[in-house]
Amino acid sequence: MTQRVLVIDDEPDIRELLELTLLRMGLETATAGTVKDGLLEIQNFQPDLCLTDMKLPDGTGFDIVRYIQREHSHVPVAVITAFGSMEGAVEALKAGAYDFVSKPVDLAKLRDLVQTALKLSQKGGPDASSGNAEYDAGSNPIIGESPAIELLKKTIAKLARSQAPVFIHGASGTGKELVAKQIHLQSPRSSGAFVPVNCGAIPESLMESEFFGHKKGSFTGAVEDKAGLFQAAHHGTLFLDEVADLPLSMQVKLLRAIQEKAVKSVGGVEEVSIDTRILSATHKNLEEEVEKGHFRQDLYYRLNVIKLDVPSLEERGNDILLLAEHFLNLIAERWQLPKAALSNESIKVLSNYPFPGNVRELENILERACTLSDGEFIEPEDLQLSSIATDVRSVVKNEPILERSLEKPDFSSGNEKEQILHALNQTRWNRTAAAKTLGMTFRQLRYRIKKYDLDQLP
Numbered sequence: 001m002t003q004r005v006l007v008i009d010d011e012p013d014i015r016e017l018l019e020l021t022l023l024r025m026g027l028e029t030a031t032a033g034t035v036k037d038g039l040l041e042i043q044n045f046q047p048d049l050c051l052t053d054m055k056l057p058d059g060t061g062f063d064i065v066r067y068i069q070r071e072h073s074h075v076p077v078a079v080i081t082a083f084g085s086m087e088g089a090v091e092a093l094k095a096g097a098y099d100f101v102s103k104p105v106d107l108a109k110l111r112d113l114v115q116t117a118l119k120l121s122q123k124g125g126p127d128a129s130s131g132n133a134e135y136d137a138g139s140n141p142i143i144g145e146s147p148a149i150e151l152l153k154k155t156i157a158k159l160a161r162s163q164a165p166v167f168i169h170g171a172s173g174t175g176k177e178l179v180a181k182q183i184h185l186q187s188p189r190s191s192g193a194f195v196p197v198n199c200g201a202i203p204e205s206l207m208e209s210e211f212f213g214h215k216k217g218s219f220t221g222a223v224e225d226k227a228g229l230f231q232a233a234h235h236g237t238l239f240l241d242e243v244a245d246l247p248l249s250m251q252v253k254l255l256r257a258i259q260e261k262a263v264k265s266v267g268g269v270e271e272v273s274i275d276t277r278i279l280s281a282t283h284k285n286l287e288e289e290v291e292k293g294h295f296r297q298d299l300y301y302r303l304n305v306i307k308l309d310v311p312s313l314e315e316r317g318n319d320i321l322l323l324a325e326h327f328l329n330l331i332a333e334r335w336q337l338p339k340a341a342l343s344n345e346s347i348k349v350l351s352n353y354p355f356p357g358n359v360r361e362l363e364n365i366l367e368r369a370c371t372l373s374d375g376e377f378i379e380p381e382d383l384q385l386s387s388i389a390t391d392v393r394s395v396v397k398n399e400p401i402l403e404r405s406l407e408k409p410d411f412s413s414g415n416e417k418e419q420i421l422h423a424l425n426q427t428r429w430n431r432t433a434a435a436k437t438l439g440m441t442f443r444q445l446r447y448r449i450k451k452y453d454l455d456q457l458p
């Protein structure tokens with residue numbers, strides 16, 4: 001079925017230009033010149049997408065955005081903003097607009113916007129809050145049923161239906177990258193690439209070329225043309241992780257690229273339009289970084305159109321056990337070994353541990369516990385929790401603080417893999433003998449052999 005686009009603008013020339021562009025894209029169009037007529041057309045024409053000017057004779061584009069949000073939340077609405085009016089664009093996005101184009105309208109950018117937005121109408125159901133009906137969480141679902149996580153999942157589904165930049169805030173290891181990936185996967189950009197960038201890991205001297213690409217010969221070592229991360233994320237999503245670590249010089253360039261929706265590669269002459277959605281995250285307090293002068297206020301304002309808080313693991317109640325189950329399954333799959341289970345004591349201990357390192361810490365604890373456990377069940381001493389946890393455990397069990405099990409092998413001083421390999425070679429790969437030499441059980445050794453892929457050795 002031909003998709004329908006409604007254009008609301010009081011300038012006949014712009015209406016005509018937009019209508020022509022849309023007709024050439026094979027779309028059905030209707031136009032209106034005022035808020036009043038626009039609202040009528042929304043009801044009569046039932047558009048799949050609405051484009052509206054911000055300044056209208058009897059109101060503003062906000063009136064249209066708010067009405068659509070309230071009555072037809074499945075219809076994406078993009079606003080056309082005055083030249084240089086970034087504030088207007090940001091406010092419209094905050095109010096629920098899908099995206100914006102600034103005047104004079106760049107038709108290539110408009111076509112990109114329309115194509116992506118219409119995918120939403122094709123895929124999404126009538127209820128915007130349920131997100132994309134065809135969406136498949138793939139191999140990276142967000143595990144959890146606590147109210148905090150249910151709310152997070154709902155917000156992700158909603159945010160996936162917009163182009164607004166989202167700033168994801170949360171402590172280390174809470175799953176910020178996972179959240180960003182989910183926003184991408186549930187969005188109409190899911191067929192494009194999800195490009196995560198650790199902003200703190202790129203040397204400053206290479207940053208511009210990494211982000212925007214370079215032309216052959218533009219500097220020593222540039223032996224051929226290379227596309228940058230922005231180009232890689234064209235029609236997809238660029239995730240700027242640890243964004244607070246961007247040097248100030250790069251922040252200016254990034255701001256420009258985001259505002260112009262275009263980049264110029266190092267040594268290049270022309271700017272190239274880029275259609276990408278920007279998501280960013282940091283565990284630092286970005287407001288504080290702005291106050292200290294480490295982070296540009298204008299970039300902060302541009303990235304932080306919508307802020308999404310990812311709760312700490314401690315705030316997720318019983319999700320800890322659901323996550324533990326999930327990770328134990330993953331570990332068993334990865335190492336191709338029978339799944340280990342938590343003993344009742346371990347369940348108690350984990351449920352009361354504060355997890356300063358959040359979900360990542362839980363994953364690491366369980367991985368270590370699987371290598372240490374020598375029975376069917378993971379016992380509290382296999383968890384090797386920090387002293388805080390030991391305190392917690394003693395509180396839970398109402399007994400004195402226990403010493404950590406000392407009979408467990410301690411490899412902290414050396415390279416574990418090498419020591420195991422050495423023992424295996426010495427015993428001619430007699431695993432029982434090697435385990436004895438190493439002071440571990442057969443099961444513990446078996447896990448480690450899998451973990452380090454030693455069984456792949458000839």
Ligand SMILES: Nc1ncnc2c1ncn2[C@@H]1O[C@H](COP(=O)(O)OP(=O)(O)OP(=O)(O)O)[C@@H](O)[C@H]1O
Binds near residue numbers: 143173174326
């Ligand atoms: N709710 C969840 N369900 C399943 N896995 C999760 C969940 N939350 C986090 N994880 C997993 O925990 C690990 C850490 O998550 P992630 O890397 O996304 O955290 P982060 O907040 O980006 O960390 P950092 O601040 O260090 O960059 C990953 O393996 C991720 O898949």
